Amino acid sequence: MGGDRLHKTPNRIDGITIEVSNAMQLVTHKFSVEDYHRMGETGILPPDKNFELIRGEILEMSPVGFKHAYTVRQITALCYEKFSAVISVQDPILLLNESEPEPDITILSGSPQQYAECLPTATDVQLLIEVSDSTLRYDQTVKLPLYAENRIPEVWIANIQDQQLEVYREPDGSTYSQMLVLKDSESIAPLAFPEIQIMVKDILG
Template structure:
């Protein structure tokens, strides 16, 4: 039985906290492979299957970031990131200082968060961007895997980003907090 069937049957409350999600997972009620995010207490299903463009772009970005980071940082692919007591998201890529546990990292500690979009661009821009800004994430990128653009969000203020720029595939985009990471979409595998 999936989490969504359990919610519909009333076995799991419709609104949860991040702590309850971790407790339900530890108890085996939620499976680690369940694809969902917790957005302000509500379970939001995420697609289990990803498009080829999405996976190819995520793989190329992973390689480029690994090559540009040092031993003091850790790159995570689809980690669970706590933004608030009631919001748990799974960005495609996240980098934060080594030594901070996945359940302990918070917005200001994140060095970069990247969402790769094929069909989720509206969700990543309209739902996730304000959540990331409110949590204090200083460098948030939405990479459109089809159009091959990067929309960079910086300077979080009052639940929104004051600085948003879009870059084309031929533009080099440097990570704000990772001096060795510069991405040019037309130059990565």
């Protein structure tokens, strides 16, 4: 999700558009995870740019803003202090529906060694955190349903725009049946670490 990431919609695929019933329709190609990796390995995707694969679409991420970067660093330090777990920062996870997003922070089960030769999957995720400012709507309407469909048990959106923490739990289809909105003075204990209370003000900075 990370924050400050923009969905750049392609307007041509291989330079071709097709006219159907007198209406111009854009023909788009869906990429598999294997396609996506191959394009990265062969240099088709520029190495100086960042991308995510979301439902078979390759999305270019815009540069990260200073407030987003600061908040990610703040939360990362907090996670290392609080959790005895694998902390993954802006690294990919492999999901169903031909998707490979790069959440801002992912708390993973197990040990670092088990991810040496494979990407984490949804079953490895204990808590997923997205830092969101200009991409708030995108994170809420595109990435959050994807996380629910993959049954990631808990997602936090650090909503910089409104200075609040959005907590999503109990995945049910493409939604979460429980949503909490917390302000600075409140605290939250992750489902995977019920004994650990986190102050919202320590997340939002």
